[in-house]
Amino acid sequence: MRKSDRAVGYVGYVSSFELALRIEGLRSHTVSCYVRDAKRLGEHCGWPLVQELRSSDVRSYLEVLGKTVVPKTVTEAQLGLRRFFKFLVAEGEITSDPSREVPLVRFRVDPQPTYTPDEVSILLAACNRSTSTGVRDYALVTVLFDSGVRVGELVSMGIPDWDTRTVLVDGKTGVRTIPLGDSALLATHRYVRRWGITDGNLWRGKKGPLTTSGVLQMVRRLCGRADVEDKGVHAFRRAAAAHMKRLGMNGSDILQVMGWKDVTMLRRYTAAVADELAQAAHLRFSPSDSLGGS
Numbered sequence: 001m002r003k004s005d006r007a008v009g010y011v012g013y014v015s016s017f018e019l020a021l022r023i024e025g026l027r028s029h030t031v032s033c034y035v036r037d038a039k040r041l042g043e044h045c046g047w048p049l050v051q052e053l054r055s056s057d058v059r060s061y062l063e064v065l066g067k068t069v070v071p072k073t074v075t076e077a078q079l080g081l082r083r084f085f086k087f088l089v090a091e092g093e094i095t096s097d098p099s100r101e102v103p104l105v106r107f108r109v110d111p112q113p114t115y116t117p118d119e120v121s122i123l124l125a126a127c128n129r130s131t132s133t134g135v136r137d138y139a140l141v142t143v144l145f146d147s148g149v150r151v152g153e154l155v156s157m158g159i160p161d162w163d164t165r166t167v168l169v170d171g172k173t174g175v176r177t178i179p180l181g182d183s184a185l186l187a188t189h190r191y192v193r194r195w196g197i198t199d200g201n202l203w204r205g206k207k208g209p210l211t212t213s214g215v216l217q218m219v220r221r222l223c224g225r226a227d228v229e230d231k232g233v234h235a236f237r238r239a240a241a242a243h244m245k246r247l248g249m250n251g252s253d254i255l256q257v258m259g260w261k262d263v264t265m266l267r268r269y270t271a272a273v274a275d276e277l278a279q280a281a282h283l284r285f286s287p288s289d290s291l292g293g294s
Contacts, residue, residue, distance in 0.1 A: 007047040034080035055101035111271045113231035114238035126226035139191035146184035148240030151233045157202040241269040
């Protein structure tokens with residue numbers, strides 16, 4: 001079989017794999033990454049028949065990839081290839097997954113910037129609630145810290161359901177329901193009353209609905225006034241996860257609120273305060289203290 005014919009055959013499997021991922025409901029970025037690595041593996045190996053692929057081929061591809069990207073990206077590529085081979089096994093095209101024989105590349109999670117509870121309090125105090133803009137900014141920061149929503153989800157919000165104390169968002173993981181605490185609910189109710197908002201987009205600026213860029217600029221200006229380091233809007237999401245954990249919230253409940261499927265992201269987002277959380281937990285569950293001695 002000519003190389004060009006083998007390439008067409010291999011890409012055909014990848015196209016079917018892509019369709020299966022989209023039907024499964026994976027987000028577009030994840031699908032494109034998985035498909036990209038499946039294609040690159042085939043190209044690296046000279047477009048073989050999928051039945052000919054071995055663990056040595058996977059290792060060779062990952063070794064080459066590792067020379068140009070960080071270990072985290074190599075691990076993500078491995079996960080994508082595992083999904084590809086899992087698909088081929090399910091389709092009956094191969095009998096076993098050669099990528100399973102290659103251990104996942106380990107990498108260190110670098111702590112990402114996050115706002116401390118004190119910094120959030122300072123930012124809230126810097127909002128001049130005698131003005132309409134200050135009332136909005138106070139509500140927006142309160143909701144960001146209370147719910148940990150992504151900025152794309154934030155700007156998708158409509159009017160909350162005041163009875164169920166929830167609000168619908170649409171973003172990276174699709175449509176989901178976000179709970180709001182007392183402070184966030186009250187601040188939001190005060191904001192919509194002050195701005196006269198009855199329907200449509202929740203967050204508004206002088207010229208219409210706030211965009212993600214508008215939120216970024218608003219946070220940057222607020223940080224400047226409060227003399228707090230601007231760590232970005234996403235730092236509120238990390239801060240929310242860390243504080244939920246700090247307050248003793250169950251891990252599975254945090255995953256549900258944050259829209260995560262497993263604990264990987266929770267560990268990554270709380271890495272910056274891991275020592276603090278571990279020390280606080282040890283104070284509560286000290287083995288020696290439980291003996292009751294002096």
